[in-house]
Amino acid sequence: MADVRVETDGAITTIWLERPERRNAVDRAMAGELRAALAEFEADPARRVAVLAGAGGTFCAGFDLTAVGDPDRRPELDPGGGGSGPMGPTRMRLGKPLIAAIAGHAVAGGLELALLADLRVMERDAVLGVFCRRWGVPLIDGGTVRLPRIIGLSRALDLILTGRPVAADEALAIGLADRVVDTGRGVEAARRLAAQIASFPFECVLADRASTYAGLDLPLLEALRAEGAAGVPIVAREGVAGAARFAAGAGRHGGLPAEQAAAAAEPGPPAG
Template sequence: MCASSRVTGEAADDVVEMTASKENDRVAIIALNRRTVRNAVDGTTARALHAAFLAFDSDDSFDVAVLTGSGGVFCAGADLHSLSNPLVHPKTGVVTELAGVVDDPTLGPMGPTRLTLSKPVVAAVDGPAVAGGMELAAWASVRVAAWDAVFGVFCRRWGVPLIDGGSFRLPRLVGGSRAADLILTGRPLSGVEAEAIGFVNRLAPAGEPSLPTALDLASAMTRSPQACLRSDLASSRSAFDPADAAELDAIAREYELGLATMRQTRLGAVASFVDGAGRGGAPI
């Protein structure tokens, strides 16, 4: 096992870093590292994050991964400056006119959100986990948040649809009514409220970052017999999806509806964000 490695994708500059936890080398820490854009994900970062999780899942020296963001921010979602980056159909791999390069149907716009891993992933959330960042957190097996964490479907304001699993994972995690509130309003959700409604599994102690609590949780998972843990993880998913095809159909349906919306609107509202409006959740 490598104590520290960087999985960066083509032309990346350490945008994703994978290291072994110093406290427990069976735990991989996968960190987004784009501080200047609040860890927003562009095409290069999506590919690097996807590659990191594939590497984790195939590495017998790791049992659990913790996904986090550098600089006290989890992820501000998709990099809206790069929404012309490739999008690929999750079932057919066909690229549309809004797409162009990638041909792997397991690669989501945010990276790993179409992957089904054999091992657990813990999301450690500080600061914003909004828009695609919230979808990334929803993809994880469990979520730990700091009290200063902020979740929200902030892409609602810019006319950018959920295309990384948020439209079907949120209802599963918090129930249809609460999910509708979050999806339709795009309102902010504090870490405390997120824990109260079941989106967040554990809160870090007040005033402390989420990573130590997330690492403790991940380490506890490594102490269980792994074959049984992974079998039960796979079975628990089937409570929502009788077969893998059901999940794939949901992902494909979300993608097709979202793509149709983007074609219709041409993402006109994104231009105002690029020009500086609404940064950090400010009113627009």
């Protein structure tokens, strides 16, 4: 039985971790399924935004530690740091937006999966944390790389060194969560957010997203040139038509154009 399930609704793909009896902890087979699901999403131009969620009221408890001693289920561990990462997709560089819908616990490798996403929608009673600190299992699925980039060095080291739990309100305050929603509403809110993003002229979305990530690794002037080189052609392909629609009256006074407002279905600002 597959441990990863994929739902596609137009431009929105929802990828479910479906091993609730193990709190969606990942073993080698499940890691491969998850990697394949994201690769298929990436390869299909009709699928614009993905939501990653966990079945059974929890996101993911990390790698399944009961599998570590089993040669058939233990994680992929390359001494040179290569391969795809024990959790499956964590060494991928995704080209399209991914949103994590976090319920219950997203801890250890589950937190690292959530860090792979561009945005994290967190339910009010959910918990994040580097819980693998307790068992001598290091962060080898991008945690030490992505966490400082998202919340800054000092806060990242606090979470990494202490392994303490982080509740939703703190996660929102430090930028680890982007939205906090009522318990049981995480997937719904993440899908609404995905629909809003997917409704925008999408070449522009992808170019700005790619430029944002690339700029983290480039000197300032080089990053500015790269932004311009990637963005200027899109002005002709999407921006001219968009400007004409605005000039004709669409989206005035800061509102979304009608079709984008309908797609978003009022996701609203982050809740405190």
